[in-house]
Amino acid sequence: MPCGCRWPLSSRAADRPGRALRRWLAAVSLAAAVLVVAPLAAHASGDIAVVVNPDVKVEGVTFTELRKILLGNRQFWPSGQPVTLIVRAPVAAERTFLLKKVYDMSEAQYRQYWIAKVFRAEATSGPRVVVSNVESVELVSVLSGAIVLMDASDVPAGLKVLQVDGLLPGSKNYALKQVAVAAAE
Amino acid sequence: MRRHFLVAALLFAAARPAMAESEARPTLKIGGFADFGFWATDQSAPGATSGFKEGQFVLHFTSVLAPRFSFFGELSMNAHDDGFTPELERTILKFQAHDMLALSFGRYHTPINWWNVAFHHGQWLQTTINRPDMVAFGGDFIPVHFVGAVANGVVPAAGVDLGYEVGVGNGRAEFPSRAGDAGDVNNNRAWFTTLNVRPDRLYPLEVGGGFYQDLVETAASGAVDEQIASGHVTWTRETPELISEIAYIHHEARATPDTYDNWAGYVQAAYRLPMWGGRWKPYARLERMLIADTPGNPDPVFQGTLADHDLLTTGLRWDCSDFVAVKGEYQLRHTSASDTHAMWLQVAFVF
Numbered sequence: 001m002p003c004g005c006r007w008p009l010s011s012r013a014a015d016r017p018g019r020a021l022r023r024w025l026a027a028v029s030l031a032a033a034v035l036v037v038a039p040l041a042a043h044a045s046g047d048i049a050v051v052v053n054p055d056v057k058v059e060g061v062t063f064t065e066l067r068k069i070l071l072g073n074r075q076f077w078p079s080g081q082p083v084t085l086i087v088r089a090p091v092a093a094e095r096t097f098l099l100k101k102v103y104d105m106s107e108a109q110y111r112q113y114w115i116a117k118v119f120r121a122e123a124t125s126g127p128r129v130v131v132s133n134v135e136s137v138e139l140v141s142v143l144s145g146a147i148v149l150m151d152a153s154d155v156p157a158g159l160k161v162l163q164v165d166g167l168l169p170g171s172k173n174y175a176l177k178q179v180a181v182a183a184a185e
Numbered sequence: 186m187r188r189h190f191l192v193a194a195l196l197f198a199a200a201r202p203a204m205a206e207s208e209a210r211p212t213l214k215i216g217g218f219a220d221f222g223f224w225a226t227d228q229s230a231p232g233a234t235s236g237f238k239e240g241q242f243v244l245h246f247t248s249v250l251a252p253r254f255s256f257f258g259e260l261s262m263n264a265h266d267d268g269f270t271p272e273l274e275r276t277i278l279k280f281q282a283h284d285m286l287a288l289s290f291g292r293y294h295t296p297i298n299w300w301n302v303a304f305h306h307g308q309w310l311q312t313t314i315n316r317p318d319m320v321a322f323g324g325d326f327i328p329v330h331f332v333g334a335v336a337n338g339v340v341p342a343a344g345v346d347l348g349y350e351v352g353v354g355n356g357r358a359e360f361p362s363r364a365g366d367a368g369d370v371n372n373n374r375a376w377f378t379t380l381n382v383r384p385d386r387l388y389p390l391e392v393g394g395g396f397y398q399d400l401v402e403t404a405a406s407g408a409v410d411e412q413i414a415s416g417h418v419t420w421t422r423e424t425p426e427l428i429s430e431i432a433y434i435h436h437e438a439r440a441t442p443d444t445y446d447n448w449a450g451y452v453q454a455a456y457r458l459p460m461w462g463g464r465w466k467p468y469a470r471l472e473r474m475l476i477a478d479t480p481g482n483p484d485p486v487f488q489g490t491l492a493d494h495d496l497l498t499t500g501l502r503w504d505c506s507d508f509v510a511v512k513g514e515y516q517l518r519h520t521s522a523s524d525t526h527a528m529w530l531q532v533a534f535v536f
Binding site: 064067068073074075076080082104106107108109111112115116118119120121124125 | 249257277
């Protein structure tokens with residue numbers, strides 16, 4: 001029985017048009033998934049998510065507000081709950097992003113900034129330092145008022161992610177894109 | 186066996202109160218600053234000899250007493266010819282209600298001067314070796330310390346952060362450079378207020394000013410009303426770093442109709458060079474101080490301690506590690522009588 005479709009099929013497939021059609025649809029679906037979903041996934045993994053403890057009564061912040069929070073200049077959420085800062089240790093991509101995009105400081109300047117802030121009695125301590133995103137997830141889940149920056153692809157389901165300037169990671173104009181920082185280097 | 190059990194029980198009983206006590210006590214964090222240096226001058230007057238100089242040894246204490254209560258302390262050891270003298274520089278009990286309001290009590294660095302509260306006694310924190318003369322340690326111009334109560338906070342408004350501070354305290358003591366640590370010498374409280382603005386779009390620009398009022402007791406003229414107005418503009422990003430301050434001090438003797446106007450200010454610029462790992466930072470500062478020292482009728486508060494002068498400071502800071510800085514500095518002090526040249530070298534660090 002001649003094949004009416006325009007795609008090459010094996011003789012066995014040609015012998016079973018129903019199965020061939022299903023395979024063809026599956027292949028098309030897979031291709032569509034690769035073409036459509038993969039870029040989104042890549043986009044999301046290039047974004048930095050602002051993750052907070054679930055008890056934080058805030059859904060989003062502006063980039064300016066986020067900078068003030070991460071600089072320790074905003075030490076309370078609007079509800080009056082104290083902010084607990086969590087920061088990745090040096091070398092981590094999130095740390096590099098934080099210093100370049102948010103603080104606009106070198107590693108040495110960042111350390112001096114927090115030493116000075118505590119010395120001025122403006123803060124009782126610097127941010128808590130974690131060595132992995134797994135540790136970030138553990139701490140931000142249990143510490144009241146906690147906030148941490150994480151690669152969006154590492155954020156497990158169930159954690160609270162804040163909008164930044166009204167957008168979530170993966171959005172086209174999302175403010176916290178690692179790509180922009182990498183390109184600027 | 187029974188004896189072993191008894192010993193174990195006694196050890197457990199002895200340990201329990203200690204464990205309970207250690208858990209009940211607030212944690213205490215200690216940090217510190219220290220410096221060591223060498224200086225040389227072309228002056229040969231007594232007290233102006235060149236040589237190595239032990240800087241300040243400063244300990245800083247932080248303790249969270251409760252979720253919103255905290256304690257800050259700063260203790261310095263200062264080198265003198267006959268040994269070291271300890272000084273409790275700051276001791277502050279603070280209640281932080283919100284970003285917009287914190288209440289505190291204790292001994293402060295008077296916040297009407299930006300440098301005074303930005304760097305305190307952390308030589309490593311400041312770019313230069315020497316502080317501006319208007320806020321020199323042991324100097325008389327700005328009252329460096331303040332003992333009393335302070336309310337402060339930050340209010341966000343229309344794209345800017347408005348920071349404020351209001352304080353009431355003892356004011357200057359018998360010696361103008363000292364705060365009334367053990368009480369107010371004239372039973373007349375000093376007060377101050379400051380306001381600063383940080384525009385969101387111009388991070389890290391800060392513009393601010395303050396006002397301070399006190400009644401000072403002097404040996405020469407008795408009670409003297411003192412009013413201080415100050416202002417500052419700072420840009421602390423380091424590429425460049427720009428700091429500028431000005432202060433005006435008005436004195437009015439109560440026993441006579443005499444008034445005295447004094448000015449001081451400085452402009453400091455520094456730039457962290459992008460090459461060589463960003464560890465080098467040249468800097469320069471220009472200062473001017475104008476004291477009401479009319480012959481026969483000098484300012485009763487600054488009489489014999491301050492005089493008109495200009496001061497040029499220039500130097501280079503090398504951050505040889507994240508926590509150690511080596512600085513070299515040259516100063517030219519110009520007065521109507523003479524010019525003085527001095528060189529400084531310093532190693533300053535945080536620990």
